[in-house]
Amino acid sequence: MRLPKFEYFEPETLEEALRLLAEWRERVCVLAGGTDVLVKMRNGRLKPGAVIALERISSLNGIGFDLRKGLTIGAGAKLSDVTSHPDILRYYPAIARAARVMANVQVRNMGTIGGNLCNAAPSAENAPPLMALGAVVTAASLEEERRITLDDFFRGPGLTAMKPEEIMTSIFVPTPPANSGASYQRISARCGVDIAAVSVGAMIMIEDTVCREVRIALGAVAPVPMRALSAEAFLKEKVWSEEFLREAARISADESRPISDVRASLEFRKQMVAVMTQRALEEAYGRAIKR
Numbered sequence: 001m002r003l004p005k006f007e008y009f010e011p012e013t014l015e016e017a018l019r020l021l022a023e024w025r026e027r028v029c030v031l032a033g034g035t036d037v038l039v040k041m042r043n044g045r046l047k048p049g050a051v052i053a054l055e056r057i058s059s060l061n062g063i064g065f066d067l068r069k070g071l072t073i074g075a076g077a078k079l080s081d082v083t084s085h086p087d088i089l090r091y092y093p094a095i096a097r098a099a100r101v102m103a104n105v106q107v108r109n110m111g112t113i114g115g116n117l118c119n120a121a122p123s124a125e126n127a128p129p130l131m132a133l134g135a136v137v138t139a140a141s142l143e144e145e146r147r148i149t150l151d152d153f154f155r156g157p158g159l160t161a162m163k164p165e166e167i168m169t170s171i172f173v174p175t176p177p178a179n180s181g182a183s184y185q186r187i188s189a190r191c192g193v194d195i196a197a198v199s200v201g202a203m204i205m206i207e208d209t210v211c212r213e214v215r216i217a218l219g220a221v222a223p224v225p226m227r228a229l230s231a232e233a234f235l236k237e238k239v240w241s242e243e244f245l246r247e248a249a250r251i252s253a254d255e256s257r258p259i260s261d262v263r264a265s266l267e268f269r270k271q272m273v274a275v276m277t278q279r280a281l282e283e284a285y286g287r288a289i290k291r
């Protein structure tokens with residue numbers, strides 16, 4: 001199927017892109033890797049009058065790490081760069097894993113981490129580990145630059161807290177606290193390329209076997225990626241034990257809000273939230289005590 005006609009722009013600076021965005025307003029679509037946008041355009045769900053490609057804006061594509069501050073990933077960084085970045089592999093293995101297990105090589109070479117978040121699918125692969133690690137995104141418009149925590153970013157399927165005149169420029173993830181570990185777990189209906197049916201990101205900080213900090217984020221089990229706040233509150237300040245771990249996983253399943261669809265039934269998803277939460281917390285704990 002051929003794409004309908006549209007104007008195509010390839011700005012080389014963020015300012016130029018923001019001007020075009022302001023000029024074309026609701027008739028425009030921002031394109032990063034295009035692995036979501038082009039699918040929607042081809043099946044007629046998206047018919048923009050103009051497309052603004054971000055790929056040539058080099059300031060959006062970098063990845064930088066400072067041990068005292070944290071990790072800054074350009075919104076336009078390719079998923080394949082996220083999976084292979086040495087600092088991400090060393091200090092943020094849960095983020096590397098989420099980008100590595102999604103889609104296939106071709107899609108990871110084209111798709112960007114910012115595109116995955118801005119597309120705002122409930123199953124957005126990179127959301128749970130980033131939420132568990134306290135990520136904050138930066139959105140820029142011609143008027144201002146503002147920071148939005150990932151917890152506040154998702155507003156519904158395909159909807160975010162960003163304004164139409166804004167472009168996401170970067171994602172910041174603080175340096176993980178000492179004695180902490182994180183994990184990302186997912187299950188899909190098929191073994192090959194498939195969207196997650198359930199995914200869980202977890203971060204835990206341990207002090208003398210006590211869980212001082214716990215963050216759990218769930219994907220594909222609610223209209224938006226969500227924190228499992230009750231499970232977190234239950235585990236916080238508890239001495240790590242098999243019994244408490246199982247109970248936290250059960251609470252996490254309880255607070256998830258899945259639906260039945262082509263990928264999995266509501267009941268299966270609930271059970272898998274418990275299993276994936278337990279696995280994620282176990283792996284995060286293992287990493288925390290090794291540090």
Ligand SMILES: Cc1cc2nc3c(=O)[nH]c(=O)nc-3n(C[C@H](O)[C@H](O)[C@H](O)COP(=O)(O)OP(=O)(O)OC[C@H]3O[C@@H](n4cnc5c(N)ncnc54)[C@H](O)[C@@H]3O)c2cc1C
Binds near residue numbers: 114116123166
């Ligand atoms: C075969 C296949 C398999 C896939 N498997 C998975 C999977 O397993 N898990 C998963 O989560 N996804 C999957 N996807 C979806 C997709 O690949 C990812 O969501 C990808 O990260 C999107 O990034 P992109 O750069 O291609 O985004 P694009 O398609 O370019 O953009 C996506 C959306 O974000 C907006 N956008 C992009 N960048 C910005 C920005 N900087 N500022 C503001 N808005 C922006 C666009 O306007 C658009 O609305 C798959 C897609 C395909 C085709």
